[in-house]
Amino acid sequence: MKKVLEAKELNKYFYEPVEFHVLKDINLSIYSGEFASIVGPSGSGKSTLLYALSSLDREYKGQVLFDEIELKTLTNQKLAHLRNKSIGFIFQFHFLLADFTALDNVMLPGLKLGELTHEELEEKAMQKLDILGIADQATKNVNRLSGGQQQRVSIARALINEPRIIFCDEPTGNLDSKNAMNVFEMLKNLTREFDQTILMVTHDDSFSSETDRQIQLLDGKIIDRQ
Numbered sequence: 756m757k758k759v760l761e762a763k764e765l766n767k768y769f770y771e772p773v774e775f776h777v778l779k780d781i782n783l784s785i786y787s788g789e790f791a792s793i794v795g796p797s798g799s800g801k802s803t804l805l806y807a808l809s810s811l812d813r814e815y816k817g818q819v820l821f822d823e824i825e826l827k828t829l830t831n832q833k834l835a836h837l838r839n840k841s842i843g844f845i846f847q848f849h850f851l852l853a854d855f856t857a858l859d860n861v862m863l864p865g866l867k868l869g870e871l872t873h874e875e876l877e878e879k880a881m882q883k884l885d886i887l888g889i890a891d892q893a894t895k896n897v898n899r900l901s902g903g904q905q906q907r908v909s910i911a912r913a914l915i916n917e918p919r920i921i922f923c924d925e926p927t928g929n930l931d932s933k934n935a936m937n938v939f940e941m942l943k944n945l946t947r948e949f950d951q952t953i954l955m956v957t958h959d960d961s962f963s964s965e966t967d968r969q970i971q972l973l974d975g976k977i978i979d980r981q
């Protein structure tokens with residue numbers, strides 16, 4: 756399997772209010788098509804690791820390679836392009852644009868990338884909403900959707916540019932158990948049916964146990980890989 760992402764000797768420090776060594780000697784590879792989860796107790800460094808691996812944070816020691824390109828060597832402009840084209844993000848809070856429709860929200864990263872016409876993009880966005888089972892909600896303002904539907908819109912948005920990898924930080928954390936299960940099943944379906952690579956931080960053992968691999972963190976160190 757092709758390596759999508761690799762961390763080599765990744766160490767992260769926070770310096771405020773006191774120096775704190777948060778990630779310790781992380782070596783890790785994520786392969787194309789796998790659904791991996793990062794698990795561990797609160798404060799163990801899961802989100803910090805996800806932010807470094809996903810290029811949102813580049814203030815660390817060591818290397819993170821995306822398709823063998825070291826992220827730290829990219830200019831801000833090249834990094835912004837790589838993020839938009841090759842990386843999808845799903846957070847606990849969806850960060851959708853209020854006052855815009857579901858369809859507009861899904862199309863936005865595609866408009867920014869500028870590779871397709873408006874019509875082509877609209878068709879593609881509708882396909883993504885359809886995969887997520889909410890094509891019938893496309894023209895509704897996102898404020899009028901339920902929490903579970905909003906999170907599905909944010910997944911469709913993450914998919915629009917057909918990213919190499921999707922990073923999820925507690926994607927089900929803000930949902931009731933039924934919607935959480937539903938959103939998790941959608942993510943699982945993306946990996947199983949469409950070979951989408953996903954790396955997900957979660958507190959929920961019932962979800963992480965269903966991923967291909969659990970990366971276990973304790974006090975900033977990887978203690979187990981399955």
Ligand SMILES: Nc1ncnc2c1ncn2[C@@H]1O[C@H](COP(=O)(O)OP(=O)(O)OP(=O)(O)O)[C@@H](O)[C@H]1O
Pocket residue numbers: 769770771772775777795796797798799800801802803804958
């Ligand atoms: N900006 C920051 N400055 C200083 N310390 C931070 C900062 N962000 C996080 N930390 C600390 O780093 C440690 C790891 O935080 P992180 O959010 O990565 O943990 P986590 O495993 O994702 O936790 P949770 O499961 O509670 O979300 C914690 O002790 C946290 O207090």
